[in-house]
Amino acid sequence: MSEALLSIRGLSAGVDDKQILDTVNLEVPAGEVHVLMGPNGAGKSTLGHVVMGEPTYEMTSGTIEFDGQDITELSPDKRSRAGLFLSFQAPVEIPGVPLTSFLRAIISGREGIDMKRKEFRKRVRALADELEMDRVYLDRELGVGFSGGEKKKVEMLQLLLLQPKLAILDETDSGLDVDALSVVSHGMEAYQRQCNGTLLVITHNTRILEHLDVDRVHVMVKGRVVAEGDASMIADIDANGFEQFEQAASAE
Amino acid sequence: MEQDTKKKRSQVDDIDRSMYDFIKDESGQEHLEAGLTPEIVREISEKKDEPEWMLEKRLKALDIYNGFPIPDWGPSIAGLDMDNIVTYVKPETDQQASWEDVPEDIKDTFDRLGIPEAERSYLAGVGAQYDSELVYHSMQDSAAQMGIVYSGIEEALHDEKWEGIIHDHFMTLIPPTDHKFAALHGAVWSGGSFVYVPKGVKLDYPLQSYFRLNARGAGQFEHTLIIVEDDADLHFIEGCSAPKYNVANLHAGAVELFIGKNAHLRYSTIENWSKNMYNLNTKRAICDEGGDIEWISGSFGSHVGYLYPMSVLNGRKARSSFNGITFAGAGQNLDTGCKVVLNAPQTSASVETKSISKDGGVSTFRSSVVATPKAKDSAATVSCASLMLDDRSRSDTIPAMDIRCKSVSVGHEATIGRIGDDKVFYLMSRGMSEEEARTMIVNGFADPVSKELPLEYAVEMNNLIKLEMEGAIG
Numbered sequence: 218m219s220e221a222l223l224s225i226r227g228l229s230a231g232v233d234d235k236q237i238l239d240t241v242n243l244e245v246p247a248g249e250v251h252v253l254m255g256p257n258g259a260g261k262s263t264l265g266h267v268v269m270g271e272p273t274y275e276m277t278s279g280t281i282e283f284d285g286q287d288i289t290e291l292s293p294d295k296r297s298r299a300g301l302f303l304s305f306q307a308p309v310e311i312p313g314v315p316l317t318s319f320l321r322a323i324i325s326g327r328e329g330i331d332m333k334r335k336e337f338r339k340r341v342r343a344l345a346d347e348l349e350m351d352r353v354y355l356d357r358e359l360g361v362g363f364s365g366g367e368k369k370k371v372e373m374l375q376l377l378l379l380q381p382k383l384a385i386l387d388e389t390d391s392g393l394d395v396d397a398l399s400v401v402s403h404g405m406e407a408y409q410r411q412c413n414g415t416l417l418v419i420t421h422n423t424r425i426l427e428h429l430d431v432d433r434v435h436v437m438v439k440g441r442v443v444a445e446g447d448a449s450m451i452a453d454i455d456a457n458g459f460e461q462f463e464q465a466a467s468a469e
Numbered sequence: 470m471e472q473d474t475k476k477k478r479s480q481v482d483d484i485d486r487s488m489y490d491f492i493k494d495e496s497g498q499e500h501l502e503a504g505l506t507p508e509i510v511r512e513i514s515e516k517k518d519e520p521e522w523m524l525e526k527r528l529k530a531l532d533i534y535n536g537f538p539i540p541d542w543g544p545s546i547a548g549l550d551m552d553n554i555v556t557y558v559k560p561e562t563d564q565q566a567s568w569e570d571v572p573e574d575i576k577d578t579f580d581r582l583g584i585p586e587a588e589r590s591y592l593a594g595v596g597a598q599y600d601s602e603l604v605y606h607s608m609q610d611s612a613a614q615m616g617i618v619y620s621g622i623e624e625a626l627h628d629e630k631w632e633g634i635i636h637d638h639f640m641t642l643i644p645p646t647d648h649k650f651a652a653l654h655g656a657v658w659s660g661g662s663f664v665y666v667p668k669g670v671k672l673d674y675p676l677q678s679y680f681r682l683n684a685r686g687a688g689q690f691e692h693t694l695i696i697v698e699d700d701a702d703l704h705f706i707e708g709c710s711a712p713k714y715n716v717a718n719l720h721a722g723a724v725e726l727f728i729g730k731n732a733h734l735r736y737s738t739i740e741n742w743s744k745n746m747y748n749l750n751t752k753r754a755i756c757d758e759g760g761d762i763e764w765i766s767g768s769f770g771s772h773v774g775y776l777y778p779m780s781v782l783n784g785r786k787a788r789s790s791f792n793g794i795t796f797a798g799a800g801q802n803l804d805t806g807c808k809v810v811l812n813a814p815q816t817s818a819s820v821e822t823k824s825i826s827k828d829g830g831v832s833t834f835r836s837s838v839v840a841t842p843k844a845k846d847s848a849a850t851v852s853c854a855s856l857m858l859d860d861r862s863r864s865d866t867i868p869a870m871d872i873r874c875k876s877v878s879v880g881h882e883a884t885i886g887r888i889g890d891d892k893v894f895y896l897m898s899r900g901m902s903e904e905e906a907r908t909m910i911v912n913g914f915a916d917p918v919s920k921e922l923p924l925e926y927a928v929e930m931n932n933l934i935k936l937e938m939e940g941a942i943g
Contacts, residue, residue: 269894270897270898271894292897292902293897294898294906296898297900298900302898308895311892311896311909311910312916313912319909322909359913375899
């Protein structure tokens with residue numbers, strides 16, 4: 218099992234004495250597509266943020282290994298440079314910083330990804346075209362006045378630009394917007410195709426998974442991973458919801 | 470020890486005693502009253518071989534200066550040796566520093582801003598003036614071809630063609646009765662620039678007059694006088710991103726800008742005095758009908774700053790816009806903002822400021838908008854956004870509005886905030902260090918000002934912010 222690209226062991230975490238995640242174990246081998254599902258408030262999104270190293274959450278136990286390295290104590294930037302990526306459910310806005318400058322800054326100094334200005338512009342334009350993103354957004358301030366769909370495009374553009382080893386896509390609430398949905402689907406496909414990427418998709422909306430070849434499903438309820446299985450679980454959840462897992466969890 | 474006196478003085482300030490108590494408090498030590506005398510002022514004037522009227526102006530200002538109380542409404546200037554003001558005034562007496570005395574942080578900043586060797590000693594106030602005469606003169610020549618006069622103000626005063634014009638304008642917009650330091654300026658001013666743009670002439674590149682270029686403007690009491698005649702257009706840049714070091718730590722300059730009918734002046738400044746400086750500068754513009762003044766202002770340096778460029782909109786449809794940023798770091802108390810007087814129908818003014826405070830720095834935004842009964846159908850908007858980078862720093866907003874005309878519309882908006890942790894985390898999750906993330910956010914915050922600056926200045930300002938942000942973490 219140690220060949221897993223991402224391996225989370227016994228992870229508990231919370232905010233201000235309030236525990237959110239309870240001894241979570243989860244493994245994602247390289248090249249696979251995993252889905253983390255569960256009802257609202259189960260802690261799925263928190264897990265994504267904790268794996269990325271968000272300081273708001275305090276990890277009280279457990280370890281996170283990534284690509285053969287213990288990243289439990291690393292700051293988010295180091296995790297990013299190690300090849301981890303988190304696509305945000307609600308990306309922030311940074312007024313006054315043009316998208317292009319931001320993109321240029323995040324590839325800077327990355328081996329194999331950093332490139333000359335001219336090449337960079339070409340690459341970014343090509344990615345914008347691929348994601349059907351109007352090029353005018355490249356000169357706009359990051360996220361400012363972007364629609365939900367446009368923000369998702371920016372997330373996917375970064376995913377394709379950074380070519381991480383593993384991408385965690387936090388799509389907890391994004392299922393609402395059809396436009397955003399197709400952007401994410403398209404981005405995931407391109408990422409798999411171009412980078413042979415590894416994915417952990419966090420969602421409670423199964424439509425986002427329609428075009429994906431899912432290898433494994435993890436179900437989280439009340440901060441615990443309570444069930445795991447193959448792609449067939451998705452259809453089951455689609456038909457019956459999370460109730461069965463919730464009952465099992467409270468029976469414990 | 471120094472801390473002690475400061476504390477004592479600020480306590481005196483707190484209970485708002487008169488300046489006389491203030492002085493008595495200090496003169497408890499036995500030292501001679503070394504105030505400014507008419508003899509000193511005569512000496513200054515004589516050395517400059519000035520017209521008689523200028524000497525008279527100086528002496529009148531001196532009188533006013535001596536009768537004025539020290540301002541007690543802003544940041545403390547107790548660190549100024551007001552009893553010994555002469556030491557700030559007489560430039561030849563032990564004002565010259567030696568390179569060894571130049572503070573390390575300034576030398577360091579020169580390095581990191583890439584200031585050429587030749588300029589450093591000049592900026593540091595130690596050496597012969599930086600050899601920039603060539604640049605200065607070529608700029609002067611090309612402006613002259615368009616009929617524009619651009620020279621040192623003392624030089625122009627000796628030219629009979631300009632003496633009358635200077636006489637009619639000099640300290641009419643900023644009279645010595647304005648405040649104590651305007652009076653001081655009037656008495657002891659020295660050096661500065663004179664620009665005259667004739668009717669209809671539009672200069673399409675900025676004129677720059679700053680320490681690097683204009684030696685005469687390098688002092689503490691420089692006077693800038695700019696006249697832009699009807700339908701003319703000028704962009705004037707004053708400033709420098711490198712820290713300017715002076716042993717004498719008082720700066721009380723004056724800037725007077727006269728803007729004719731339908732004329733336009735953009736006045737850009739980046740101020741980065743060394744952090745021992747008391748910057749008590751006064752800047753003012755007056756606009757005739759349809760005239761347009763744009764202030765772009767970046768304040769980074771100084772220990773204490775009082776800076777409120779003022780626009781007097783005196784003709785129908787005159788406009789003023791102010792775009793400023795203030796960055797107060799450790800040990801800095803910067804009180805900045807803008808004043809506008811709407812004194813004619815259909816005038817309009819916008820004030821937009823950004824302030825950043827960190828490491829215990831204090832940044833206060835202070836503005837005043839006055840609409841007189843003549844300001845029918847005029848409009849003013851004031852907005853200020855403050856960013857505090859830590860819990861030790863402080864940010865205040867003091868906007869005043871005095872509206873005496875019913876049909877004037879005014880708007881005010883103020884936000885005070887911190888850098889959101891969510892933003893920092895987002896940027897870090899993309900591989901930026903915490904410092905890089907915060908710097909990017911602060912630079913973005915400053916963007917509305919930097920994008921108004923010519924490119925090379927915008928780059929310098931971003932570099933400055935980067936320098937200020939270094940080591941801000943932890």
